[in-house]
Amino acid sequence: xxxxxxxxxxxxxxxxxxxxxxxxxxxxxxxxxxxxxxxxxxxxxxxxxxxxxxxxxxxxxxxxxxxxxxxxxxxxxxxxxxxxxx
Amino acid sequence: xxxxxxxxxxxxxxxxxxxxxxxxxxxxxxxxxxxxxxxxxxxxxxxxxxxxxxxxxxxxxxxxxxxxxxxxxxxxxxxxxxxxxxxxxxxxxxxxxxxxxxxxxxxxxxxxxx
Amino acid sequence: xxxxxxxxxxxxxxxxxxxxxxxxxxxxxxxxxxxxxxxxxxxxxxxxxxxxxxxxxxxxxxxxxxxxxxxxxxxxxxxxxxx
Numbered sequence: 699x700x701x702x703x704x705x706x707x708x709x710x711x712x713x714x715x716x717x718x719x720x721x722x723x724x725x726x727x728x729x730x731x732x733x734x735x736x737x738x739x740x741x742x743x744x745x746x747x748x749x750x751x752x753x754x755x756x757x758x759x760x761x762x763x764x765x766x767x768x769x770x771x772x773x774x775x776x777x778x779x780x781x782x783x784x
Numbered sequence: 785x786x787x788x789x790x791x792x793x794x795x796x797x798x799x800x801x802x803x804x805x806x807x808x809x810x811x812x813x814x815x816x817x818x819x820x821x822x823x824x825x826x827x828x829x830x831x832x833x834x835x836x837x838x839x840x841x842x843x844x845x846x847x848x849x850x851x852x853x854x855x856x857x858x859x860x861x862x863x864x865x866x867x868x869x870x871x872x873x874x875x876x877x878x879x880x881x882x883x884x885x886x887x888x889x890x891x892x893x894x895x896x897x898x
Numbered sequence: 899x900x901x902x903x904x905x906x907x908x909x910x911x912x913x914x915x916x917x918x919x920x921x922x923x924x925x926x927x928x929x930x931x932x933x934x935x936x937x938x939x940x941x942x943x944x945x946x947x948x949x950x951x952x953x954x955x956x957x958x959x960x961x962x963x964x965x966x967x968x969x970x971x972x973x974x975x976x977x978x979x980x981x
Binding site for chain 1: 786787790791793794796797798800801803804805807808813816817820821824825827828831832835838839842845846848849852853856857859860863864866867868870871873
Binding site: 705708712715719722723728731732735738739742745746749752753755757758760761764765767768769771772775776779780 | 900904907911914915918924926927930931933934937938940941944945947949952953956957960961962964965968971972
């Protein structure tokens with residue numbers, strides 16, 4: 699029962715990633731692409747959490763933390779580059 | 785109790801789907817930023833909280849992750865909005881007021897008076 | 899069975915993003931697309947039960963590589979303005 703509900707949640711997150719990729723291809727400016735990158739990272743953290751429950755290993759959550767940290771750093775660097783140069 | 789946690793995870797993924805639909809439908813960069821950071825933060829938070837309810841021995845690590853997402857995501861939203869204001873991306877026609885532009889003009893007048 | 903379907907979807911996403919990274923004319927968009935490819939490759943390594951490889955891929959591919967590319971792009975832009 700729980701595995702079925704979590705599989706449905708995984709499918710919904712993949713559908714949302716497909717819609718975000720549509721915005722990535724379409725987006726008129728560079729800032730739209732950066733927003734899509736940030737949001738894909740957030741959805742990926744969610745995916746890693748669900749996979750970590752499904753395969754019953756707690757070490758996967760550490761990877762999600764590293765993931766969020768480096769994505770935050772990359773977004774800050776890109777925003778500073780777009781504003782006035784690093 | 786486990787079923788309750790699974791339903792909360794499902795609710796979080798539905799909120800992520802709504803955020804993705806809003807990312808396509810919004811007319812402007814600033815509105816897209818609003819949708820893309822706040823709604824997706826809520827979705828991830830609920831999704832991780834559901835797993836913490838299902839499996840209570842993992843709750844410490846999951847709460848650290850939730851706090852991390854909750855602290856860093858508005859900062860990146862703010863920095864992106866500031867950058868996109870300073871490279872002159874136009875706002876939508878339906879937006880009424882632009883507070884940063886007004887403050888900018890006030891600063892310039894103050895500098896001239898010195 | 900779930901893992902196989904998820905792996906196939908991740909592979910399709912990575913192929914799409916690689917196409918964008920090769921074919922796009924704007925340099926910033928190409929670098930961001932390369933970062934997204936590395937991000938989903940990390941999830942794929944996680945599905946293949948290799949957490950250490952996934953950690954290294956997330957740290958180097960998605961974080962450090964993007965930052966170094968933007969640093970180099972900034973240097974190039976500054977030189978062009980100076981000349």
